[in-house]
Amino acid sequence: MSETGMGIPDLDRSDAVPEPTGLGQPYEPRINGLIPGELGRxxxxxxxxxxxxxxxxxxxxxxxxxxxxxxxxxxxxxxxxxxxxxxxxxxxxxxxxxxxxxxxxxxxxxxxxxxxxxxxxxxxxxxxxxxxxxxxxxxxxxxxxxxxxxxxxxxxxxxxxxxxxxxxxxxxxxxxxxxxxxxxxxxxxxxxxxxRGALSSALSEALVSSLNEHIKVADVEFSERVEELRLRIEGDRLLPTQVQLMVLTDHKPDSATKKMWRGWTKKGAKVLKNSGITLLPTIVLAMDDCSARSYKNSVPLYVSQLGRPPTW
Incomplete structure (x- = not known):
């Protein structure tokens, strides 16, 4: 393992693995050594x-x-x-x-x-x-x-x-x-x-940007009804083949709400096409109607334009 002029290990080679310097105590006993004994009231x-x-x-x-x-x-x-x-x-x-x-x-x-x-x-x-x-x-x-x-x-x-x-x-x-x-x-x-797990940049950046733009020009009322946005992913999260947006609302979505979110699907499909990812039709449903399996098999999306604290 070589070092640069600033004393930083050169890890360009695949077999270059940094080694501890041997100075000071190893981490484990040092951390456990910080745990105090009996404390006063x-x-x-x-x-x-x-x-x-x-x-x-x-x-x-x-x-x-x-x-x-x-x-x-x-x-x-x-x-x-x-x-x-x-x-x-x-x-x-x-x-x-x-x-x-x-x-x-x-x-x-x-x-x-x-x-x-x-x-x-x-x-x-x-x-x-x-x-x-x-x-x-x-x-x-x-x-x-x-x-x-x-x-x-x-x-x-x-x-x-x-x-x-x-x-x-x-x-x-x-x-x-x-x-x-x-x-x-x-x-x-x-x-x-x-x-949060690592996602393809096409999903974490391009797709999210597209959603932000769509929400920005949509009726505020529709975005306020959203409880959470999640993404079902087929394939590796870094190299997905197919994805599907799940829009979970705090109530049973009406036809106008479904139309607003499904209207984004064509835009999203164009964004992901260049990355070789197929976007499946958007699902819009109430939180109460989402199965535990569907929720578990999807990942949360943080979309800033929803305009509230990022709690997912």
């Missing part, structure tokens, strides 16, 4: 107050980077092989770990760290402001009970920071969600981000 009580979605005052952003200058990030780097970089800044952080992993009992006893993402106020001249407020930016989640006096706040899921639970002991939970439903929507957004 006050420490346990302080941590038990926290749950997923709670916010706390944060500090600098931090991340690991390569030796010297970073070939990807616009950052100067540090003189070590693998270092922690710090970016000055302050604001709030929102816990993204599951509540059962945050507490000190059950599975939480085996989780010495919690994950958190930054929450901040959108600038008034931010070009993404309108779409972010409407839930149309997949990695930005609008909070419904802002921690500041005014402005529009979002959680930025592009960054996830590991924090010691010790930070929670001396901090106070800040609720940034107006209702329990908002907090559950946040949890579903996190799940969607990490559970």
């Amino acid at each position: 006050s420490v346990k009580g302080s941590i038990e107050r926290w749950k997923q979605g709670d916010a706390l005052l944060g500090g600098p952003l931090f991340w690991a980077g390569p030796r010297g200058s970073d070939p990807y990030l616009p950052y100067d780097g540090a003189p070590t092989d693998f270092h922690v970089s710090e970016e000055p800044g302050s604001g709030f952080l929102v816990l993204t770990s599951q509540t059962c992993d945050i507490v000190t009992t059950g599975t939480g006893a085996k989780h010495p760290l919690v994950n958190a993402s930054p929450v901040y106020r959108l600038a008034r001249d931010d070009p993404n402001r309108g779409n972010a407020k409407a839930g149309r930016v997949a990695y930005l989640v609008p909070v419904t009970r802002p921690p500041g006096d005014d402005g529009d706040y979002v959680v930025d899921l592009r960054v996830s920071l590991p924090l010691s639970k010790g930070i929670l002991v001396g901090a106070t939970p800040v609720n940034v969600w107006a209702t329990e439903r908002d907090r559950l929507t946040f949890a579903e957004t996190l799940a969607r981000k990490y559970r």
Whole structure:
């Protein structure tokens, strides 16, 4: 295995497999070594107050980077092989770990760290402001009970920071969600981000773009009736041969609703034709009429133009 001038392994060859440097402890004993022993009642009580979605005052952003200058990030780097970089800044952080992993009992006893993402106020001249407020930016989640006096706040899921639970002991939970439903929507957004499987770019980009354009010019009433969009795929998800759009509504769809969505099928077929993918006729049905097998054998689609938080 060769190295580039910046100390980065050259993995162009198929047989080039990176090897551990041998410096420091292996990950497994190091992680397990972070699990604390018996905790005092006050420490346990302080941590038990926290749950997923709670916010706390944060500090600098931090991340690991390569030796010297970073070939990807616009950052100067540090003189070590693998270092922690710090970016000055302050604001709030929102816990993204599951509540059962945050507490000190059950599975939480085996989780010495919690994950958190930054929450901040959108600038008034931010070009993404309108779409972010409407839930149309997949990695930005609008909070419904802002921690500041005014402005529009979002959680930025592009960054996830590991924090010691010790930070929670001396901090106070800040609720940034107006209702329990908002907090559950946040949890579903996190799940969607990490559970989504890889799809052909023809589906995740071209097909979704076509749907967005169709919804944009359609009657708003039709899109508001949609509970979920799913895709049945024949063949490998990265190399599909046939796909079918499933439009699941919150009520029994009338003929006008069916016509609106089926009117997209010809447009979608043209988009996918160049990729050698056949688009089957669109199915429009109520959630209650969708079989468990059909639901299981399909994948969710995030289509931003539906205009609400990306909970699928």
